[in-house]
Each structure stands twice: as structure tokens, then as C-alpha cells.
């Protein structure tokens with residue numbers, strides 16, 4: 001990766017992207033071209049950096065709430081490093097797809113990273129279902145490896161220490177992205193894996209899409225039940241988190257979220 005960074009930074013770093021190439025680019029015309037990894041163009045929107053600032057401020061504040069004995073610089077440092085770990089879990093997931101796409105023999109052309117969910121762009125998307133599925137494995141495998149390393153790190157650190165805090169954030173970040181990406185939503189890896197497995201087994205594209213949406217509605221109903229049970233048991237935070245997840249899953253099943 002370092003080699004590519006060096007090779008491209010002189011020509012492409014912070015060049016304003018020519019917005020008139022494709023429709024997706026028209027929507028994202030304020031993005032900047034940042035670098036290339038293995039011939040995949042990675043474009044990051046400037047608003048991402050504002051999100052990171054908010055995340056850093058929030059995590060520093062939260063550290064102060066949980067550890068009032070810590071000095072200001074310790075809270076700020078924990079916030080910076082915890083934000084970095086969450087960023088690695090999130091962006092590392094997307095970038096890992098570059099390598100699984102190469103492995104599948106259908107390289108990715110572009111990655112757009114706006115302030116919301118990153119998008120992977122393949123100019124030629126007419127590939128065999130098994131290739132679609134193989135491409136989707138890179139991100140989850142990256143998160144699984146990161147989670148295992150974070151859990152080992154967590155067990156090696158003293159409870160209450162800054163290192164233990166950071167390991168906890170790392171576990172949270174990698175778990176969240178792993179679980180989120182494997183949920184069978186139409187626009188994440190879990191949905192891609194399910195859809196193309198169905199197509200490979202003889203379903204048409206529209207049949208496979210309909211089944212994925214039906215699975216989401218059933219999953220959403222189960223999550224609502226679980227969320228309500230947790231609220232009944234006074235586990236407020238978990239209950240609300242599961243209900244928020246249920247809302248996303250059901251909105252995806254109804255086609256409101258795409």
C-alpha cells in the first residue's frame with residue numbers, strides 16, 4: 001500500500017475530481033480524489049473529517065464521564081486514539097474489499113467515502129454470482145481478524161487502564177461493523193452474499209431481491225420482540241439499541257432505505 005501511496009500522491013493528492021463522468025459522481029461531485037490502492041481510486045469527502053472531529057470530541061467527553069480522575073490531556077489522547085481505532089474498523093472494512101475483489105478476479109474501480117456509508121463502485125458489474133459473493137467477503141474477514149486481535153489485546157491489559165479502554169473501543173468498533181455488514185440488508189455484504197447465493201441456486205434477480213427483503217422483515221420483527229423484552233427487563237440501552245437496529249432492518253425490508 002505504501003508503494004502506491006508514494007507513486008500517486010504527487011499527481012492526485014487533493015486534486016478536485018472531474019464531476020461529469022458518471023451519475024454517481026454527479027451526486028458526489030464535491031468529493032476529492034485522495035489516493036489509489038492497487039488501481040482502485042479512493043475518494044474521500046471533506047465532511048468525513050468533520051465527523052471524525054465530532055467523534056473525537058464525543059469520545060474524549062465520554063472518557064471524562066467514565067474516568068473523572070483522568071487529566072484533560074489523557075481524555076483528549078484517549079479520544080484521539082479511540083477515534084482512530086473506530087476509523088480503522090470502518091474504513092479498513094471498505095478497503096479490504098479491494099483485495100477480495102482482486103482475489104475474485106473482478107477488481108473494484110472506485111471507493112467513495114462520504115460522511116455516510118462508503119460505496120464501492122464496479123464499472124463492470126456483470127460477473128458470475130460466485131464472484132459477487134467472493135468480493136463481499138473481504139470486509140467481514142478484515143473485521144473478524146481485527147476483533148480477534150482486539151479481544152487478545154483486551155485480555156492482556158489491566159482493567160481501568162487507558163490501554164484497556166482503547167481495547168474496549170476496538171472490540172466495540174470491529175464487532176459493530178462485523179455484525180452490521182453481515183446483516184442481510186440489500187446494500188451490505190450479508191445481503192449481497194444471500195442474494196447471489198439464491199441466484200446461483202436458480203432464482204431470478206427479482207426473486208432473490210424479494211426474498212432478501214422478506215428475510216429483513218422477519219428479522220426486523222424478531223429484533224422488535226427482543227428489544228421490547230430487554231426494555232421490559234430494564235436493560236434500557238441494549239433495548240433501545242436493538243429497537244434502533246430493528247427500525248433500520250425493517251426500513252430496508254420495505255425498500256425505504258437503499
Ligand SMILES: [Zn+2]
Nearest residue numbers: 139140181189
Ligand atoms: Zn463490506
